[in-house]
Amino acid sequence: MRIDLRLLTALVAAALGALLLGPLAVPATAGHGEEGIDPDNKNQSVRKHSLTEKGNKAVNWGFGQLENSVIDTSWTSGDADIGVYDGDYDQNQWVGQVRCVDWNHNAIGWPTTCDDITMRLDTENLGPWSQWMWNSTGCHEFGHTGDLGHRQSSNDSDDNSCMRDDADAPSLIYLDGHDDDAIKQTF
Amino acid sequence: MNVSRQVGGAWLAAAFLMMSGCGSQAEVSRAVTWDDRPESVIKGKEIHHFESLGEMVATADVVVVGTVGEARRGGWYGDPGAPDSTRARLVDVQVEKVLWAAGGRRVEGSLAVANGSWGPEGIGYMTEGVRWLEPGERGLFALQEAESGEALELLNSQSQFVLGRAGVEPSGDAEGDLAAQWRGKPVAAFLTAADKGAHDAATGAARPDTKGEPR
Numbered sequence: 001m002r003i004d005l006r007l008l009t010a011l012v013a014a015a016l017g018a019l020l021l022g023p024l025a026v027p028a029t030a031g032h033g034e035e036g037i038d039p040d041n042k043n044q045s046v047r048k049h050s051l052t053e054k055g056n057k058a059v060n061w062g063f064g065q066l067e068n069s070v071i072d073t074s075w076t077s078g079d080a081d082i083g084v085y086d087g088d089y090d091q092n093q094w095v096g097q098v099r100c101v102d103w104n105h106n107a108i109g110w111p112t113t114c115d116d117i118t119m120r121l122d123t124e125n126l127g128p129w130s131q132w133m134w135n136s137t138g139c140h141e142f143g144h145t146g147d148l149g150h151r152q153s154s155n156d157s158d159d160n161s162c163m164r165d166d167a168d169a170p171s172l173i174y175l176d177g178h179d180d181d182a183i184k185q186t187f
Numbered sequence: 188m189n190v191s192r193q194v195g196g197a198w199l200a201a202a203f204l205m206m207s208g209c210g211s212q213a214e215v216s217r218a219v220t221w222d223d224r225p226e227s228v229i230k231g232k233e234i235h236h237f238e239s240l241g242e243m244v245a246t247a248d249v250v251v252v253g254t255v256g257e258a259r260r261g262g263w264y265g266d267p268g269a270p271d272s273t274r275a276r277l278v279d280v281q282v283e284k285v286l287w288a289a290g291g292r293r294v295e296g297s298l299a300v301a302n303g304s305w306g307p308e309g310i311g312y313m314t315e316g317v318r319w320l321e322p323g324e325r326g327l328f329a330l331q332e333a334e335s336g337e338a339l340e341l342l343n344s345q346s347q348f349v350l351g352r353a354g355v356e357p358s359g360d361a362e363g364d365l366a367a368q369w370r371g372k373p374v375a376a377f378l379t380a381a382d383k384g385a386h387d388a389a390t391g392a393a394r395p396d397t398k399g400e401p402r
């Protein structure tokens with residue numbers, strides 16, 4: 001079999017570059033639905049950072065929903081897998097967000113799973129809403145930390161999941177059986 | 188396929204580009220290195236979700252077609268540098284056509300538009316499938332005033348449509364109905380539909396999305 005030396009050189013260079021350059025060389029990603037933030041294990045510790053009363057209740061609710069899945073959740077006042085904040089973040093688009101702030105990488109620097117996640121609830125945008133909407137948002141964001149993506153009416157026909165992708169379903173406060181099965185598949 | 192694996196695939200490709208001299212260097216400001224491309228994604232729960240272009244237009248403050256200029260760092264969302272803060276990535280959009288300007292707004296020249304963000308540690312984030320725009324790209328953007336007043340922001344993750352030679356590239360969840368309807372379709376057909384959406388919004392045939400308002 002004839003080996004293309006140029007291709008081989010390029011692949012070796014890419015692998016070395018990944019090793020040497022680390023996270024500074026991370027490139028564009030493609031965005032897709034039905035995906036969340038991939039946690040690195042089934043034991044997720046959660047730290048609250050000076051939450052408002054409604055934010056605290058919402059986080060307790062979402063924590064409980066994730067606990068009902070295959071993921072074991074616990075509270076901590078120290079280093080946490082999931083750090084939760086609420087406040088006014090000066091944007092009008094969203095009520096809750098999660099992002100990975102520390103990826104694990106494999107031997108060639110390839111990001112694999114997420115070690116630390118930051119969760120934010122926007123008190124300004126959630127402010128006028130009842131506790132139901134806060135809890136729905138808490139459930140939704142904790143679902144993302146279990147690698148769940150969004151669901152739409154077309155794949156949540158019984159209107160039963162807090163993972164619906166917009167704020168027009170404030171009464172949906174549960175991770176349903178479909179969501180729990182999806183979390184299991186992550187592990 | 189999960190997010191991390193998507194990141195990984197593109198990561199390796201970019202590593203190769205940098206090794207071969209085609210990559211760009213991240214800017215360095217004090218101790219923070221600001222990624223020049225998104226490393227990761229932000230997921231979340233949005234206020235709006237649109238079923239049609241008309242509904243999107245009717246909800247917007249401004250809808251324009253324009254060409255993207257250089258990107259720069261903007262202000263902070265939250266307390267600057269705090270662990271829960273993010274920093275805006277702004278692009279200037281040279282306006283080619285105004286489809287909608289609510290309340291008689293005067294729109295001309297160039298608009299500053301928020302597009303992506305960084306964490307306080309410099310990690311670049313792409314929010315909900317809204318990719319970072321590159322200079323020279325042309326797109327349609329459905330925008331709203333931002334609290335900071337520094338720049339306009341997209342209504343939601345569905346509100347950016349890059350218009351290229353390969354057709355329309357919608358933002359947001361790939362499985363979303365609006366994105367699926369327009370992905371890869373001819374730009375001319377899309378702009379005709381957007382014009383109709385603006386007409387429908389002006390005549391009241393299309394109504395703003397109010398589902399996200401408290402009740």
